[in-house]
Amino acid sequence: PCEQACSRGEVNEPICIRFLKRFVSDRDTKRWKSKLKIKPDTGKKVAIVGGGPAGLTAAWFLRTKGHKTMVFEALPQAGGMMRTGIPEYRLPREILDGEINDMLEIGVEIRTNSPIESVKSLFAEGYDAVFLALGAQSGTKMGIEGEEDPGVLDGITLLKSVNLKEGTVKIAGHVVVVGGGNVAIDVARVSLRKGAKKVTIIYRRTRKEMPAAGEEIEEALKEGIDIQYLTAPRKVKPAGQRVNASGQKVAPSGQLEIECVKMELGEPDKSGRRRPVEVKGSEFKISADLMVAAIGQKPVLFPELDPLLNETGWIAADPVTLECKKKGLFAGGDMETGPASVIKALAAGRKAASAIDRMFGGDGEIDHKFIPEEETLMPREIGRQEAFAYRERAEIPVLPVEKRADNFNLVEQGFTDAAARKESERCLKCQLRLRIKKTPMPF
Ligand SMILES: Cc1cc2nc3c(=O)[nH]c(=O)nc-3n(C[C@H](O)[C@H](O)[C@H](O)COP(=O)(O)OP(=O)(O)OC[C@H]3O[C@@H](n4cnc5c(N)ncnc54)[C@H](O)[C@@H]3O)c2cc1C
Ligand code: SF4
Incomplete structure (x- = not known):
């Protein structure tokens, strides 16, 4: 979605933001792991219902804040629509499995084959908060x-x-x-x-x-x-x-x-x-x-949630905290927004994690900074470059059609280093506009 808003699109075509992010994540050396800080245990326990991107993201950030997180997933494997919906030729499963393993490594617990049908029973088991992230599982x-x-x-x-x-x-x-x-x-x-x-x-x-x-x-x-x-x-x-x-x-x-x-x-x-x-x-x-x-899709809910639904039959939650009408119960992702996107589900997971942490008395600050601020790394000049405006957007390299017929091999291939560099050099560096001094006016 951010690619559609890229300002370079007003000049000719937007920067391939999605593909540049893919370039970076394809080269993840996991060095960040040594810098990841997990807060000491707080003694608080959060139940997360649904192991899709919304639920897993909430679990990750809550765990880094020192809370115990248990993800209940109805199916034999976690991943949500990233596993059951998006085909492998667009999202290789080893990438998904790798990221889920990163979560297990920091102590997120995932209980598969565990459909939940009552929130009350989770609170009765001693969970201090519940995040519902059931998605929209029915066509x-x-x-x-x-x-x-x-x-x-x-x-x-x-x-x-x-x-x-x-x-x-x-x-x-x-x-x-x-x-x-x-x-x-x-x-x-x-x-x-x-x-x-x-x-x-x-x-x-x-x-x-x-x-x-x-x-x-x-x-x-x-x-x-x-x-x-x-x-x-x-x-x-x-x-x-x-x-x-x-x-x-x-x-x-x-x-x-x-x-x-x-x-x-x-x-x-x-x-x-x-x-x-x-x-x-x-x-x-x-x-x-x-x-x-x-x-279209709709959520598959359980009767206890009926009083929490809005007039269109979707769960209602506070737009800032994602808390439902019931104290300590939060909901987000597709089940709250309607079928949307992975990035929106991740955003919901972050929002819920931050709000739950604040409810527990934390600061709700969930971001990690692994490298110094980009400002110190990026040159601040925007020099004049010949024909800059006409530089064309990079082509996304794809697997030839004749090699796709009977397999689920990845269709979109990654950028080479040179292609990624060339594409990123089309960027207008919009963040620098805040630093451009006003042209002095004649007296
Ligand atoms: C075919 C398809 C292609 C898509 N392609 C893209 C794409 O290219 N890019 C993109 O950004 N988005 C895409 N999306 C949308 C994206 O996958 C979803 O918006 C996103 O996965 C929603 O995340 P979620 O965590 O809210 O729900 P889900 O991913 O649906 O996860 C919910 C999880 O909760 C579990 N669950 C449900 N009920 C219970 C219960 N009672 N107890 C325990 N567990 C339960 C489910 O089994 C599921 O694992 C696609 C969706 C589909 C269906
Ligand atoms: S900074 Fe670069 S990528 Fe971001 S909106 Fe501006 S041109 Fe697009």
Whole structure:
């Protein structure tokens, strides 16, 4: 998200901030570990429900402040959507496992296969605070006729099955994915890698309104995924029966017949995007072997939380502290914001850790400084450089398409040292503008 706000974008194109951060983290020597200071034990205990990025981040920072932290994770492994949702070709699991190990090393405890269904029982067990970070684990239904057919799934279920190697979803033939966000693109690209012969995404608006990241859409198109814009599903049903050699109908064919309709864009809706409206008489049919809805997510909560929900059914928490209406109970991440991003979940974990530490009487200061302030390291001059404004944004190196078909190898390759240096030299050093003296005015 910070890349979209980069000021260099007003000159030509933003700095590849995300990729430069990746460059740095790929070269993490872990030397910082020797400088990490863990505060002495405070005797306070925090239960964290959910081992996704929000929960793990809170656990890390609370532990460094000397509090005991126990993460309860429903699944056999921690990581949340970074493990069950985001495919391995975008986030290698050894990176995730390495970071979780760093947490275990400083004393964060993680109890897997441990779904929690009561906050009261955690307080009764002696925890002084509870941070809920359950995410949004359930895929939203499309609300169309026939979607209960076993050939119709939601994207979260499909990705979890593939990512955790559960083997519960059979992917073959023609897969039709409904939606225009990152989950839809991930489902489509994963399906292609897991045996689909053809993948079609149907999206009810145009490419311009698609919420998925531009580079992900580009890669999906390069991999051969077909995107049908201004198209919405209306109903789905099993498509006839399989016929044996003697011409008898023996069993359902397993195929689906999806009735779609073309859309056009009308007036903007609440989200500011133009509302799609059906074009009369434009119905048409698509046959598919699997239909996957990737149109949204919602949290899976337990009844005790009902009094803490807002009118839209999501948990309500103080925007500054993330504390809920119940004292000592905090909530954040996707379950509070709605499906968002890893960085927003990390921010929620930091916020909760800081607020819980303050509740325990600490200073809430969670940042670590491992190196001297950047100010002392960075040259302060902005010299004039020829054609600086025209320097083009670096290309992100990617694995060739023909090497991706049947594997989950990392698609985006890292920058070389030279490429990273060249790209970072396009930076406007916006922080220095505060130091530029006002031009003296003539008397
Ligand atoms: C397919 C997909 C692709 C995505 N791609 C990106 C991306 O490229 N970049 C990006 O920034 N973001 C991406 N996101 C979004 C990002 O992954 C989420 O916003 C983020 O993981 C939310 O973090 P969280 O900790 O709030 O929840 P989650 O990551 O969902 O973690 C919640 C955890 O809580 C556990 N849990 C739930 N209920 C209980 C319970 N009762 N007891 C114990 N444990 C429980 C769950 O099993 C889960 O492990 C993607 C999401 C998906 C689904
Ligand atoms: S300092 Fe560099 S990276 Fe940050 S907004 Fe300015 S140009 Fe972009």
